[in-house]
Amino acid sequence: xxxxxxxxxxxxxxxxxxxxxxxxxxxxxxxxxxxxxxxxxxxxxxxxxxxxxxxxxxxxxxxxxxxxxxxxxxxxxxxxxxxxxxxxxxxxxxxxxxxxxxxxxxxxxxxxxxxxxxxxxxxxxxxxxxxxxxxxxxxxxxxxxxxxxxxxxxxxxxxxxxxxxxxxxxxxxxxxxxxxxxxxxxxxxxxxxxxxxxxxxxxxxxxxxxxxxxxxxxxxxxxxxxxxxxxxxxxxxxxxxxxxxxxxxxxxxxxxxxxxxxxxxxxxxxxxxxxxxxxxxxxxxxxxxxxxxxxxxxxxxxxxxxxxxxxxxxxxxxxxxxxxxxxxxxxxxxxxxxxxxxxxxxxxxxxxxxxxxxxxxxxxxxxxxxxxxxxxxxxxxxxxxxxxxxxxxxxxxxxxxxxxxxxx
Amino acid sequence: xxxxxxxxxxxxxxxxxxxxxxxxxxxxxxxxxxxxxxxxxxxxxxxxxxxxxxxxxxxxxxxxxxxxxxxxxxxxxxxxxxxxxxxxxxxxxxxxxxxxxxxxxxxxxxxxxxxxxxxxxxxxxxxxxxxxxxxxxxxxxxxxxxxxxxxxxxxxxxxxxxxxxxxxxxxxxxxxxxxxxxxxxxxxxxxxxxxxxxxxxxxxxxxxxxxxxxxxxxxxxxxxxxxxx
Ligand SMILES: Nc1ncnc2c1ncn2[C@@H]1O[C@H](COP(=O)(O)OP(=O)(O)OP(=O)(O)O)[C@@H](O)[C@H]1O
Ligand SMILES: [Mg+2]
Numbered sequence: 001x002x003x004x005x006x007x008x009x010x011x012x013x014x015x016x017x018x019x020x021x022x023x024x025x026x027x028x029x030x031x032x033x034x035x036x037x038x039x040x041x042x043x044x045x046x047x048x049x050x051x052x053x054x055x056x057x058x059x060x061x062x063x064x065x066x067x068x069x070x071x072x073x074x075x076x077x078x079x080x081x082x083x084x085x086x087x088x089x090x091x092x093x094x095x096x097x098x099x100x101x102x103x104x105x106x107x108x109x110x111x112x113x114x115x116x117x118x119x120x121x122x123x124x125x126x127x128x129x130x131x132x133x134x135x136x137x138x139x140x141x142x143x144x145x146x147x148x149x150x151x152x153x154x155x156x157x158x159x160x161x162x163x164x165x166x167x168x169x170x171x172x173x174x175x176x177x178x179x180x181x182x183x184x185x186x187x188x189x190x191x192x193x194x195x196x197x198x199x200x201x202x203x204x205x206x207x208x209x210x211x212x213x214x215x216x217x218x219x220x221x222x223x224x225x226x227x228x229x230x231x232x233x234x235x236x237x238x239x240x241x242x243x244x245x246x247x248x249x250x251x252x253x254x255x256x257x258x259x260x261x262x263x264x265x266x267x268x269x270x271x272x273x274x275x276x277x278x279x280x281x282x283x284x285x286x287x288x289x290x291x292x293x294x295x296x297x298x299x300x301x302x303x304x305x306x307x308x309x310x311x312x313x314x315x316x317x318x319x320x321x322x323x324x325x326x327x328x329x330x331x332x333x334x335x336x337x338x339x340x341x342x343x344x345x346x347x348x349x350x351x352x353x354x355x356x357x358x359x360x361x362x363x364x365x366x367x368x369x370x371x372x373x374x375x376x377x378x379x380x381x382x383x384x385x386x387x388x389x390x391x392x393x394x395x396x397x398x399x400x401x402x403x404x405x406x407x408x
Numbered sequence: 409x410x411x412x413x414x415x416x417x418x419x420x421x422x423x424x425x426x427x428x429x430x431x432x433x434x435x436x437x438x439x440x441x442x443x444x445x446x447x448x449x450x451x452x453x454x455x456x457x458x459x460x461x462x463x464x465x466x467x468x469x470x471x472x473x474x475x476x477x478x479x480x481x482x483x484x485x486x487x488x489x490x491x492x493x494x495x496x497x498x499x500x501x502x503x504x505x506x507x508x509x510x511x512x513x514x515x516x517x518x519x520x521x522x523x524x525x526x527x528x529x530x531x532x533x534x535x536x537x538x539x540x541x542x543x544x545x546x547x548x549x550x551x552x553x554x555x556x557x558x559x560x561x562x563x564x565x566x567x568x569x570x571x572x573x574x575x576x577x578x579x580x581x582x583x584x585x586x587x588x589x590x591x592x593x594x595x596x597x598x599x600x601x602x603x604x605x606x607x608x609x610x611x612x613x614x615x616x617x618x619x620x621x622x623x624x625x626x627x628x629x630x631x632x633x634x635x636x637x
Contacts, residue, residue, distance in 0.1 A: 318504045321465055322518040322565065323493020325486050402466045405504070 009311075012304050017344045019297035020381050024348020027290035028377045029356040034283045035368040036360055041275050051105075051246035052139060053253050054266045055098075055239040057089050090236040094260050098241060101259065103252050106242035108135045111223060113237060114230050116186035116195075120175050125165060128218045129184070131226025139240050148178035148201035155222045159184075160201035164216040178202065184219070188231050195229050197221065294380065297344075298388040301337065305392035309333065316396050317404030330397035337389030338382055345381025349374040412572055412605055413439040413462050417471035420457055431457050433628040434471065439573065439607055444599045446608045446616045449625030455609045456577055458625065462607070463496050463575045464488045476572075493522050497566030501578040503558040505550040505565075511537060512546040515564045522569055536564040540594060556587035563594065573605045574598075580615055592618055 090109070098107045114129030134151045137143060151160065159182075166176045176182070176199055184195045197219075206216055227234060241256065243249050253265040309316070316329055353374070356367035420432040431454045439445065439462070447455050460466040461473055464480050473480050475495065480488060492498075505514045515533040524532070537546050540560040550558050559579060566574055576595070580588030592615060598604045608619060616622050617636060624632035 314504065315506055318500075318506070319517075319521070320489065321463070321492065321498045321504075322521060323489055323491075323569070324521045325489040327486075328489075328521055400466075402460050405465075405500070 009308065012307070013340070016297070016301050016304050016340050017347070019300045020294070020340060020344025020385065021348040021351060023290065023294035023297040023384075024345050024377050024381050025352035025355060026293050027287065027380065028349045028352025028373060029359070029367075030286040030290050030352075031283065032353060032356040032367045032369055032373055033360055033365065034279060034286060035370075035373070036356070036365045038276075038279050039368060040365055041279070042272065050268055051243045051249060052268065053241040053243060053249065053256065055090065055094070055241060055256060055260065055263050056237070056266065057263055059262055059264055090239055090260075090263065091234050094236075094239060094263075097259050098239065098256065101252075101255065103244050103248060103255075104241055105244045106135060106139055106240075108133055108139050108240045108242075109223065109236040109238070110136065110240065111226050111230075111232055111235070111237050114186070114219075114226065116184045116219070118182045118184050120182060123168070123175070125168070127162075127165065127184075128215065129186075129226065129230075130218055130220050131223040131230075131232075132220050133223050136220070139242050143206070144204045146202045146204045148199070150201060151220070151222060155200070156225055157195070157197050158200045158222065159197040160203060160220040161199055162203050162216040162218045163205040165219075166202045176202075186230075188229070193229065195225075294384050298384045301340065301385055301388035302392060305333065305337065305389050306395075308336075309392045309396040312396075313399060313404045313407045316399050317401045317407070320399075320401035321405065326397040329399075330393050333393035333396050334386060334389055337385040337393070340389075341382035341385030342378065344385070345378040348381065349377040352377070411438045411474070412441045412443075412476060413607075414474040415458075415462060415471065416474070418458075418461060418468050418473060419470040420454070420461060420466070421469040431628050432461070432468075435628075435630060437462075437623060437630065439605060441572070441605055442599070442603050443621060444596065444606045444608075444619050445621040445623065446610050446619040447623045447625055448610060448613075448616050451611075453625045454628045455625055459575050459577055459607065459609055463498060463573075464491050465498075493518065494569055495571050495573060497569070497571040497574045499559070499562050499566045499574060499576040499579050501581045503550070503555075503562045503582075505558055505561055507550050510547050510549055511542060511553065511561045514550070514561055515568055518565060518569050532568060533564070536568055537561070540564045554587075555583050556590065559583060559587075559591055560594070563591070567598070567604075571604075573607065576606065576608045578609050578611065580610070580612060585614075588612070588615070 095107055095109055098104060110133070111131035112128070114131070115126065116129055117124055117126045119125075132151065134153045134155070137145075137150045145160070146163065147166075148160070151158070161176055166174055168175050178199055178201065180199045182197055182199070184197055186193055186195075203216070203220075221229075226232070241252075243252050249267055249269075253267055257263065257265050319329060319332075320326075353367070353369045357369065360367035415435050415437045418432055418435040418437075419430065421428045421430045423429075435458060437458075447458065449455050457466070461468055462475075464473070464475060464483075467481065475491065480491070483491065505511075506517065509517070512530075512533050515537055516529045519529045519532065534543075534546060537543060537560075540563055542557060542560050542564070545553060545557060550561070553561065559582075562579075563574075574595070579595075580591055583591065595606055595608075596618070599606055606619075608615065610616055619636055622632075622634055622636055623630055
């Protein structure tokens with residue numbers, strides 16, 4: 001019988017450990033994953049460059065940003081209530097205005113959103129298509145040519161392809177090379193169209209499948225060619241502007257917003273703060289979930305320790321009879337809780353890192369495995385266990401020894 | 409000889425709701441250094457209560473308990489714990505060993521509480537276990553030991569901090585008569601050879617007869633006291 005209760009206790013200890021471990025694994029895993037995501041996005045945002053301003057049509061984004069930064073747009077002037085938030089588009093007139101402004105080095109329009117398919121070596125590939133100018137690479141310094149060349153002013157039916165299109169299946173075999181010709185097929189206004197293109201360049205791998213005209217699975221063709229093929233009517237989806245002096249970028253973006261009505265202006269700083277706030281929310285929600293699982297584990301510990309104190313009442317009586325102080329008994333039970341916390345926290349942190357690395361691999365995010373996060377998790381686990389164990393331990397230490405010895 | 413323990417008009421009451429139950433009704437008793445004495449009395453007469461009281465495990469309702477001349481009601485809880493740790497050894501009817509610890513661990517426990525260094529603990533515990541005849545059984549858990557062996561472990565545990573007094577609550581009550589006699593012999597030897605003071609609660613007249621002095625308790629009062637020899 002004594003043996004039974006012993007193994008039962010071990011079982012309960014194991015359950016506690018599991019509870020704390022799951023809680024900690026959730027905390028560590030989720031946080032390291034969001035941190036990894038944050039790192040990833042931050043580094044991608046860095047590509048925009050500190051002196052680059054991106055202008056996009058519509059005021060929705062800028063008013064959103066303004067309200068998120070200034071705490072509500074009710075405070076802004078009443079005149080803005082009639083802002084045509086959706087209508088205006090970007091075209092050559094905007095380029096004209098921008099090129100005449102002071103403090104601007106370079107103006108590069110771009111179009112994106114095109115889709116198409118082509119067949120190569122019997123495989124059908126679908127790609128997103130962007131229209132760029134020959135100045136594109138001057139402003140998007142992170143996009144580098146691996147093989148071939150950049151666009152020339154005179155280029156017409158040519159294409160620069162993303163890395164994954166040249167080496168689609170883990171780089172085993174090259175499917176497209178500089179000089180190859182392909183037929184891009186798409187539907188524009190419900191009619192089938194085909195465009196013959198010659199590959200002039202292959203981009204270096206960027207690691208992302210999306211991005212402003214630089215994804216690994218996209219085509220970059222000359223702007224004019226894009227406009228004709230996709231029948232855009234001369235509208236741009238974005239205009240990138242390079243400021244002469246990055247220090248005046250905020251002032252310049254204000255001026256641009258005033259000069260071109262109905263547009264939004266994105267600087268890398270603004271974009272970053274937006275991403276930060278979104279990721280912050282995600283992280284808070286995930287941490288909340290993880291926190292709840294730790295809380296549940298804590299309640300489990302309270303329960304187990306209370307049972308354990310009840311079971312060991314007689315033992316506590318014996319301890320006091322042989323000279324244990326109340327503080328000794330308190331310490332004994334608390335140290336059990338601390339052990340649970342250390343073991344569960346450490347195992348949970350390791351397990352959480354393993355999980356986030358695994359999941360991160362799967363979704364293409366490098367989870368951030370940091371000693372500081374592991375330490376915080378461990379600390380958190382120990383604190384949870386101590387808080388949960390405090391009341392049962394206190395009760396144990398305050399038992400009357402005579403009563404405790406009389407108990408069965 | 410000076411009194412190692414003395415009670416003066418010791419009263420203990422338990423309150424049960426409205427009315428209170430007077431379990432000890434003014435006990436005046438002395439335990440002298442080197443005594444080997446027994447307390448007898450019918451069940452419920454207050455023997456265990458008295459023993460807990462003189463072992464500083466419980467506090468009197470009124471009256472005083474003096475241990476080595478010190479009124480224990482003047483001591484703090486921690487001081488009482490330290491007193492139990494150093495001066496008193498309890499031995500119980502049902503052994504009260506910690507089941508998940510080996511014999512050695514059980515005997516070491518009071519020294520852990522008293523803060524004795526590990527190496528000395530090990531040494532003293534094994535020596536005592538050898539002395540009570542369990543040299544071969546140190547690494548067994550209580551459930552792997554017979555009743556008599558468990559009681560020997562309990563005796564070793566009570567002795568390990570070298571207390572002056574051993575308080576024994578029906579230590580042979582749960583053993584057969586042969587084993588009980590062996591345990592009595594062991595305690596008698598400790599009394600003779602090391603001068604340990606023993607206070608034994610017993611129901612067994614044979615056990616009572618083998619002590620030096622007998623106090624009879626009835627309904628919370630001492631009704632008789634005699635020298636057995
Ligand atoms: N905590 C308590 N609350 C109420 N009554 C108690 C308490 N402890 C002991 N008693 C009562 O005090 C009386 C004396 O108890 P005690 O245990 O001292 O008797 P005892 O002489 O040791 O009996 P036994 O020989 O059966 O062990 C009993 O009537 C018991 O019910
Ligand atoms: Mg009793």
